[in-house]
Amino acid sequence: MIKVSNLTKRYAGHTAVQDLCFEVARGEIVGFLGPNGAGKTTTMRILTGYLPATGGEVYIAGHDVVTESMEVRRNIGYLPEHNALYTEMRVKEYLRYRGRLKGLGRKRLRVRVDEVCEQCGLEHMRRRIIGHLSKGYRQRVGLADALVHEPELLILDEPTIGLDPNQIRQMRDLIRGLASRHTVLLSTHILPEVEATCQRVLILHQGRIVASDTPSNLKELLVSGDRILAEIRAPREELLSEARAIPGVARVEAHGDGPWVAVEITLAESVSGDLRPAVFDLAVRHGWSLRELKLRDRSLEEVFAELTREEEEPTAP
Amino acid sequence: MRAFFTLWRRELGAFFLSPIAYVMAIFFLVVMGFSFWFLARVFTLGLVGVPVMSQLFGSLFFWIPFLIVVPVLTMRLFAEEKRQGTIETLMTAPVTDTQVVLAKLAGVFTFYVVMWLPTIPYAFILHHFSSQTAPFDFGPMIGGYIGAALMGLFYLSIGLFCSALTRNQIVSAIMSFSIMLLFFFGGFLHFLEVQPLLKQVSGYASSALHMLEFSRGAFDTRPLVFYLSSTIFVVFCTVRIVETRRW
Numbered sequence: 001m002i003k004v005s006n007l008t009k010r011y012a013g014h015t016a017v018q019d020l021c022f023e024v025a026r027g028e029i030v031g032f033l034g035p036n037g038a039g040k041t042t043t044m045r046i047l048t049g050y051l052p053a054t055g056g057e058v059y060i061a062g063h064d065v066v067t068e069s070m071e072v073r074r075n076i077g078y079l080p081e082h083n084a085l086y087t088e089m090r091v092k093e094y095l096r097y098r099g100r101l102k103g104l105g106r107k108r109l110r111v112r113v114d115e116v117c118e119q120c121g122l123e124h125m126r127r128r129i130i131g132h133l134s135k136g137y138r139q140r141v142g143l144a145d146a147l148v149h150e151p152e153l154l155i156l157d158e159p160t161i162g163l164d165p166n167q168i169r170q171m172r173d174l175i176r177g178l179a180s181r182h183t184v185l186l187s188t189h190i191l192p193e194v195e196a197t198c199q200r201v202l203i204l205h206q207g208r209i210v211a212s213d214t215p216s217n218l219k220e221l222l223v224s225g226d227r228i229l230a231e232i233r234a235p236r237e238e239l240l241s242e243a244r245a246i247p248g249v250a251r252v253e254a255h256g257d258g259p260w261v262a263v264e265i266t267l268a269e270s271v272s273g274d275l276r277p278a279v280f281d282l283a284v285r286h287g288w289s290l291r292e293l294k295l296r297d298r299s300l301e302e303v304f305a306e307l308t309r310e311e312e313e314p315t316a317p
Numbered sequence: 318m319r320a321f322f323t324l325w326r327r328e329l330g331a332f333f334l335s336p337i338a339y340v341m342a343i344f345f346l347v348v349m350g351f352s353f354w355f356l357a358r359v360f361t362l363g364l365v366g367v368p369v370m371s372q373l374f375g376s377l378f379f380w381i382p383f384l385i386v387v388p389v390l391t392m393r394l395f396a397e398e399k400r401q402g403t404i405e406t407l408m409t410a411p412v413t414d415t416q417v418v419l420a421k422l423a424g425v426f427t428f429y430v431v432m433w434l435p436t437i438p439y440a441f442i443l444h445h446f447s448s449q450t451a452p453f454d455f456g457p458m459i460g461g462y463i464g465a466a467l468m469g470l471f472y473l474s475i476g477l478f479c480s481a482l483t484r485n486q487i488v489s490a491i492m493s494f495s496i497m498l499l500f501f502f503g504g505f506l507h508f509l510e511v512q513p514l515l516k517q518v519s520g521y522a523s524s525a526l527h528m529l530e531f532s533r534g535a536f537d538t539r540p541l542v543f544y545l546s547s548t549i550f551v552v553f554c555t556v557r558i559v560e561t562r563r564w
Contacts, residue, residue, distance in 0.1 A: 048409040052563045073411040080409075084402030086327075088334040100323045101410045145406070 001026045001153055001183045002047065007056035009042050009207075016042040018207040020056070024200075026152070029179050031198035032187035035308060039207040040187040041081055044157050047185070048078045061152055074103065077146030077182075081157040083139055087131030091122060091141055094130060095148055102149035116144040120174065136167035143174065147182075154178060156186040160193060172197050191304060205308045218303050228265040230279050231292040236261050242286070246278050260291070320412045321420050328424025332390075341389050342432045345382045352378030353439045360443075373439065374461035374532035380525070384497055387469070390428065391476025392490035394421045395559070399484035414559045418552060422470075422477055429469045433462070456534030464531030467544040468524055472497055474551040481558040500524060 007020040017039040024030050032040045045051040047058060049069045057064065063071040086094060092113060099109045117123055120140040125133060130141060139159065146154055159175065160168045175197055178184060188194060194201050195215045203211040203218075211218060232239060236254055239261055243252045250268040254261050267275060276293055283290040332338040356372050373379065398404040407417065440458045472493075479493040480486075504523025507516055520526060527540040 045405075050405055050409050050562075070411045070413075073409055076409070078406070078409045080402060080405040082402045084404075084406060086331070086403060087401075088331065097323065097327050098406075098410070101320060101412060103319070103411060 001028075001061060002185065003057075003059040004043075004047075005057050007043065007046065007058060008054050009039075009046060009051070010054045016207055017046075017053075020204075020207070020209060022202055022209060022212060024183060024185060026183055027179065028200060029175070029184045029186070029198050031194035031201045032185060032204060033189065033191070033194050033201050033304065034187075034204035035189055038204040040189075040204055041157055043204070044078075044155050044185070044187060047155055048076055049073055074149070075152050077149065077151035077154045079139075079142045079146045079154075079156045079159055081161070083142035085130050085138060085141055085145075088129065090127055090129055091133070092117070092126040094141065095144055098145045099148045104149055112148050112150070116147045119147065119177075120144040121170070135162050136164070136170070139163060139167070139171065140174075143171075147178070150181075152183060154182045154184045154186075156184065158188055159186055160188065160190065168193075203304060203307055210307045211303075227267070227296040228275055228279060229262065229292065229294050229296050230265065230290065231260050231262045232283055232288050232290050233259050234261060234283075234286065234288040238286075239263065239288070242282055243279070246275060246282065248275060262292075264296075320410075321416050321423075324412065324417060324420030325423045325427075328394075328421050329427050331393075332424070332428040335393070337389060337393070338428060341386045345386050345432055346435055348378055348382040349373070349436050349439075352376060353436075357443065372532075373436075374457075374465060375525075375529050379465075379528070380501070383465075383468075383472075384494065384501065386432075387429075387472045387497065388476050388479075388490040388493040390425055391473055391480055391493060392486040393480065394425065394477055395480040396484050396486045396489045400486075415556050418477070418481075418555050418559060422474055422552060425473050425477065426470055429473060430466065433465060457532050460530075460534045460536060461528070461532040463536070464528050464540070467541060468527065471544045471548045471551070472500075474548045474555070478551050478555045478558065481555050 002022075002024040004023070005021050007017055008015070009017040020039075020043060032043070034040050042051065046053050047060065047065065049065050049072055052066065059065070060072045061075045063075070065072050089097070095113045095116065096109060099112055104112055117126055120143050122137070122140055122144060125137055125141075128137075130138060133141065139162075143156070143159065146156070156175070160171050163171060172193065175184060175186065186197070199214060201211070201213065201215055201218060202209055236257070240252055240254055240263070243249065243263060243265060246265075248268055249265055251266040253264045253266075255264070256262045265275065265279065274295070276295065279293060280290065282288075352373060355378070395404070398407060408414070440455070475496050476489075476493040479496065480489040482492065483489050500522065501524055503519055504525050506519035507523050507526060509516075511519075521539065521543060527543075530537055530540070
């Protein structure tokens, strides 16, 4: 659906995107993840034909974005970063205008406007002036606009930015619901979002792709040893030395003082297996109370931080 | 073509949803109305021989609102889209840059024409209540309207061009106002004793002179060609400016 090869974009003085290569298959939901300024918006603008690339090629549904721009635009539904709408228009009026602009015929237009209003939960807002709507509803109007001409590909630039937690959840559900009929490329800098919505993540940093995989694989990619968190009521020093004695433990750190000691136990890399029973046995043996014992899951957040940090180091002077 | 009409309709519609457009239309009509009342008064005082219609199009009462209304009507066109960010959704829809520019010009021109419509009864009122036939003639009236339309088209395209240059509406209005004044006052060089070449060139481009000619009922093809070709040139430049984001 999308084929990007060696995409480069240079603005006067700096390179926003460098040698980007990736493909997105039909029906996938792909998340574009990166800190602000990583080149997500630039890449999306190039995909939609709004900006030209400095170098490289982009094909969307088999059409070159430069030479067959009109074909490409007909195949794309785009929700830009700040979701700008004509605030003086009414919802239905706006969607009809956009649909007509995108070449829908009269009958088809009427049907589609009703369909997207229903799909995006705008049935009761049709007659409202866009400027009077809340941010969440405006975002839905933007999405309805992106959907109105039934594009094969949806490009959504930070679709949940500025929404409250409820609206974010509704937006995510909406996007997930689109996957059956559309290919979706969405960008975000919020990690739980890609974990919740995307099948595949492309992590972008300083204009390059630093990782591309499923959210769960990405987590495994950088797991260098399981960690266990435990809170035990025990004398600190004794607990530390006893914990270090457990076979397979590489490092033990204790936090907090007072009767309850929180220990973080890191396994040696060579060891696989669960050490939680060993910790439990240790507590039982000494008659210590145990109030928490869990495996520490690495969040995508940490993976992300690690990936983007690695990239930064070589460039530092 | 369909995209053009869709865009044109939205541009025209935007004027009717904007308070600035109403304020400008009212300002224009108040001044024109005053101008008409003033001329009718002069006429009733017995100063026979005053060419009322040509005065309506050629006097300062025409030029002052014209020079203010045009920059204000056009300043929004591109600047607003850029500031709001709607330019991005507009330009990623399957429409060409040329279609967008032409539709915007057509939209503002249509509004401009609509703004003039209430002045049409002036001539008929005068005609109806005047016992004399001499001071009134439809020729100058039609000439005056053609002149106002042609000149409007050209100056509106300048305003559109300025709007495409910036994201700030005020900057756009001041730029187009300055360019229009330059043209307007440049035309007066014709009336001064200057080099023959300069005199001739400024005569060709003098809007004030053109309006005087048109509102005398004299139809000359030179201003027609001048305004149409200049408009085409400015539209061409505007399309290039809109394209610059791709450079």
